[in-house]
Amino acid sequence: MPPLPEQRRIAAILGQAGTLRAKRREALAKLDQMAEAIFVEMFGNPGVNANGFPIGKLPDLGALDRGVSKHFPPCILKPAFPSRRWTACSKRD
Numbered sequence: 001m002p003p004l005p006e007q008r009r010i011a012a013i014l015g016q017a018g019t020l021r022a023k024r025r026e027a028l029a030k031l032d033q034m035a036e037a038i039f040v041e042m043f044g045n046p047g048v049n050a051n052g053f054p055i056g057k058l059p060d061l062g063a064l065d066r067g068v069s070k071h072f073p074p075c076i077l078k079p080a081f082p083s084r085r086w087t088a089c090s091k092r093d
Contacts, residue, residue, distance in 0.1 A: 002010070044051040 001007075043053070049055065
């Protein structure tokens with residue numbers, strides 16, 4: 001068994017570690033709240049659909065296609081792995 005001063009030093013370090021873990025849990029909880037708030041700000045409450053977004057099955061809302069779509073922004077037209085086929089989603093006329 002270590003001497004009493006060493007035990008106190010170890011206990012202090014463990015106490016600091018516990019405090020850091022608690023602060024990390026609080027920070028992660030706040031990040032979760034921020035993510036939810038940003039989603040609601042961008043798209044509205046999904047239970048209410050205040051923005052009037054169309055509701056339906058994906059095939060009824062747009063055409064799903066494979067490969068590159070002209071509807072994608074230019075940053076997606078040249079993916080990091082060009083040999084990979086990307087699933088494109090374009091609005092149905």
